[in-house]
Amino acid sequence: MTAFFRRLLIVIAWLGAACALTPAFADPAPRIMVRAHLDPAGPVVAGSEVKLVVDLLTTTWFTEAPNWPLFTVADAIVTLPDEQADNLSEDIGGVHWFGVSRAYRIAPQAGKTYDIPPVAIAVFPGGGANTPVQVMTPALKLVTTLPPGAQDMAVFFPTTGLTATQTVEPPKQALRVGDSITRTITQRAAGTESMLIPPVSLGEVDGLKRYAKAPTTRNIVQDRVGLVAGERTDSVTYIADHNGRFKLPPVKIEWWNTKTQKKETIELPGATFSASAGHEKPLFEIPADVMSQGLPHRIIVIHGGQLTAGCAIVLGLIMAIWARARVATFLRRARKGASEAHRRYLEGDAVAWRRLCRVARQGDWQRTIPALYRWMDRTYDFGRPARLESLPRADDASVAELVDAVTVHYAGGVARDLSWEHAETALRQAAKTARLQKLETRSLPPLNNF
Structure with a gap:
């Protein structure tokens, strides 16, 4: 009886050891780590470029590139340059980690303490589930300061040199009601990236409808020199909806000269123009008795261009109805061809x-x-x-x-x-x-x- 219990205890001990050792040989789930820091950490002068460096690490590998979202910070310009991510390989606490690193660019435009919010990034680690994992970067703070004399500036923009040019098209001063006039201002900052140039304030004008266009930017780069200057173009189109005389106000651009450490101002002149109403003759004369009796009436004026456009639209509708079967066949063939081309591409x-x-x-x-x-x-x-x-x-x-x-x-x-x-x-x-x-x-x- 004693020998039997001894053998039973040995078997139980072997089973316990096997159960204890089984997790050690199991394939562990991938671990994820996210780090973020500011470079430089601050305080920095407003207008300077600060990098938000984000490191994504895993104990296995990434099956796809992480999803790097773009976020916003009040009173600052945030961009993510189209640069290839840096690969990481580190030993942390006896564990080998692999990962990638990218840097956001933040250009603060005021002197204050900025709260850099957490950023949600989707990563795709290998060796585990085939679903993405979302990680959050830590919240950070950035302290910026303004040099003496720049506290009253609406937007602090430091550069070594700034020029601005203006065009107003069409140049004629007399317009018809419904015509448009476009005001374009181009700024060029020496040795500064175009994304850091603040926009020009082209506001509303009484009596005009305002349509702002998307700004355009470009960096001027020369061989063996690098970045020479950055350009930003802001453009607004105004349309006169009634007759009268209108004035585009002057534009004042403030910037900080880093050579002289002083505030400087560029003033662009305004423009004055007039809009006159078109005089069109009605197709039908209004009866005199209607005018004398004060009966309600409506004057309908048809322009020649509107009549031509209306006829063209009616003709186009007739042609579309006549050719709808051919158009439908063409669209089916086009969709089939596009689907076939996509399939050949995936199999290529x-x-x-x-x-x-x-x-x-x-x-x-x-x-x-x-x-x-x-x-x-x-x-x-x-x-x-x-x-x-x-x-x-x-x-x-x-x-x-x-x-x-x-x-x-x-x-x-x-x-x-x-x-x-x-x-x-x-x-x-x-x-x-x-x-x-x-x-x-x-x-x-x-x-x-x-």
């Missing part, structure tokens, strides 16, 4: 190549090898079906290294790490060479039979 070599590059950079051979064969099949340059023997190993050592790694993996061995940057270039060159060889073979004239 461009999509297969991008997938191959994405999985190869992650170093996962289980996904890289099928992606490689899929791309070779889609290119039609290595036969159908494609084979590894079709790759020109003798032309490039990187291709030979890739073929050997795939062979070792299929043989059950452990393939060594592959430098995908060299293999990528070699595969592109191999596909190009195979394509040229096919073209030369097709272009050969047939042999003459005598």
